[in-house]
């Protein structure tokens with residue numbers, strides 16, 4: 196619980212990263228809901244005044260804070276599906292983004308792998324799911340080619356502007 200105030204302090208920076216990089220945006224309370232309900236699953240990459248970046252779970256940010264708040268340059272916001280229709284425990288990636296200034300450094304891959312591991316180890320998730328725009332070449336490369344996700348189905352008109360989504364998933368049982 197000692198890290199809780201520090202996470203609140205970082206929320207605006209996480210939200211700024213989201214608003215800068217994606218059209219799918221959320222109220223601050225939705226970030227807080229993720230962190231309070233599944234504190235193991237969401238991670239941030241931060242730059243500190245000295246430079247460099249460090250990945251950290253939302254439950255463990257306090258140790259990184261030394262006076263000045265670090266700036267969030269990447270985050271993965273993740274949860275467990277609360278009422279899985281098939282009864283199978285599984286994780287879900289709500290949102291992932293990395294600031295342009297820090298792309299192609301492996302940050303997104305690392306954030307995703309950390310979240311996937313936590314889903315398997317903390318919640319025995321059978322798989323992790325996500326949605327991605329069909330036009331999002333960079334994210335598709337990351338999910339399909341780097342991380343091994345497979346397309347489960349196309350969800351027509353999933354996004355507010357009418358674009359279709361790929362619903363993708365990755366089996367996690369090999370990480371139990």
Ligand code: ACO
Nearest residue numbers: 290291292293298299300301302303304325333334336337
């Ligand atoms: N073009 C092609 N392949 C790419 C690209 C790109 N622009 N970016 C990443 N990849 C693939 C590559 O295979 C890459 O490996 P390589 O660099 O060895 O070739 C691999 O993904 C890993 O790349 P990372 O460096 O880990 O990715 P990065 O930290 O740059 O973040 C991300 C990728 C998150 C897609 C970033 O471009 C971004 O924030 N985009 C805007 C927001 C976004 O689209 N988020 C995902 C929406 S879907 C959702 O939230 C569930």
